[in-house]
Amino acid sequence: MSEVLVLNFTYEALNVTSFQRAVKLIFSGKAELVHGRERVISSPTFEMRMPSIIRMLYYIRRPIQRVALTKKNILIRDDHTCQYCGLHGDKLMTVDHIVPKSKGGPSTWENLVCACMRCNNRKNNRAPGDANMVLVRKPRQPKYIPWIQIKRNTLPGEWCKFLFLYNVSIEERIEA
Secondary structure: OOOEEEEEOOOOEEEEHHHHHHHHHHHOOEEEEEEEEEEEOOOOOEEEEEEEEEEEEOOOOOOOOOOOOOOOHHHHHHHEOOOOOOOOOOOEEEEEEEOHHHHHOOOOOOOOOEEHHHHHHOOOOOOOOOOOOOOOOOOOOOOOOOOOOOOOOOOHHHHHHOHHHHOOOHHHHOOO
16 A cells, blocks of 8 residues: 555644655655554665655645535435435435426525435425425535545554544534
């Protein structure tokens, strides 16, 4: 594995970088090694453990980023669960406009929900009240998005104590 976790000066996770970039940051005096792997990198004049976690030696300010309104993010927000009947499924879900587009409904976080094909077809081109359907939960815009994209099942064990925010359920992220 050649990915290295980069921490801000305050030990909060910034991003994941390549091994080569991490070594450059350490040698340029911009970062320090926090945790190294068992494997050792050596040259005729220098030897160090292969970095797994590095920390920047100065604070990097990150601007607040809004969560992008995409089909994938709507499905993640609703945990791939139909907001009308509660059915859970990854492949059978669609995104539904609560107030249909044809009736002036906007494409916003508050007007889009995850719906199964059956409920989406049943609702058809009507508002939920007109179709005798009730939303399980009122949709809201998430206020949190992680900066770091980590592939499933590839998280090294030593990273866990620095990535505690990623163990929070989607519901708690929306409330934050």
